[in-house]
Amino acid sequence: MRVSTSQLQKLTIFTTVLTGGGVGTMYFLLQKKFAESDYHRLAVQELEACPFAMESLGAPPLKVHNIRLTDRHNLVNQQTAQIKIPVTGSKTGGYLYTSSLREPDTHRWSLKQAVLKLREGQTIDLLNSQPSAAQTEAAEHTQNRPLAMSRSKN
Incomplete structure (x- = not known):
């Protein structure tokens, strides 16, 4: 039985569209699963x-933004999650590097590390409630304000 060239072309186009749709759906569902996860x-x-x-972000x-699924910084298993989340504001953007652990008893995720690295090179540790002197100095310098030197020492 002979198959015409036009039938083969139609089959190729159909297969390509079906495969592309499947890959797109899989990518969308994986991104949705990451965005909805506790970590x-x-x-x-x-x-x-x-x-x-x-x-600092504006x-x-x-x-x-969606995480890059092929990025080597993104590692998730049953007990740990380490992800790199791209974020932007009106001033700049950067990556939010996170590390989380899942408690074996409660099966709840707890954040162990959250560090924002901005494009300009500034690093902000989010779990440290007070910005460090270097962070404050960098922020004040970027805003072209004089640096306030009054810091209380414990």
Whole structure:
């Protein structure tokens, strides 16, 4: 039985569209699963709760982008999650590096590390409630304000 060239072309186009749709759907569902996960949600909440980091980004509005599935920084298993989340604000953008552990008893995720690295090279530790002197100096320098030198020592 002979198959015409036009039938083979139609079959090729159909297979390509079907495969592309399947890959696109899989990518969308994986991104949705990451965005809805507790370890992702906890990290973004920690970023939103840090006024210094939000101001440095120029947020709100804060835009949280899809993670790169092929990035070697993104490792997730049953007990640990280490992800690199791209974020942007109106001033700049950067990556939110996070590390979370899953408690064996409660099966709840807890955030162990959350560090925002901005494009300009500035690093902000979100789990440290007070910005370090270097972070404060860098922020004041970028805003072209004189550096306030009055710091209380314990």
